[in-house]
Amino acid sequence: MSHIDIRRKHTRSIKDARAAIERVAEHLAEKFDVEYGWDGNTMEFSRGGVDGHIALSAKEVHVTAQLGFLLGAIKGPIEREIHQYLDREFG
Template sequence: MASIDILHDHSKTPKQARKAIEEVAKKLSERFDMDYGWDGDTLNFSRSGVDGHIALLPQQLHVTADLGFLLSAMKGPIESEIRRVLSEKFG
């Protein structure tokens, strides 16, 4: 099993950051049939082969995900795509 662990700085207000994370989660849900929900300031997401969290911290996001056996082989491209989306949404 492979893990992804990304810290990404941002300058958005908590409300703006939460809205941007929600937009990303909705797209992922539609595209990959992923379930998600908020627990305080952490967005939890899961689907077969992936279990992860996006923690909203002051001036930083912490993205973690555990990839199942089949998706472990795709860790590099998945992590690159997460970083691209974070840069797009949060600069």
């Protein structure tokens, strides 16, 4: 299994950061067909071959995911896509 671990500092309020993560999740859901939902300030997402979460704190966004064998083969493009969405939302 491949593992994705991305941390991004932010200066937004939790409310604004949560709205930004929601937009990121919508893009990822559309692109990679994942299902997601919130548990407190952590968004959990999954689909066949991937399980992960986006944890939100007052100063950081932390994305982690376990990729199955098939998605592990395209780990690089998936990470780039996540970075692009985070760049767009958090600058």
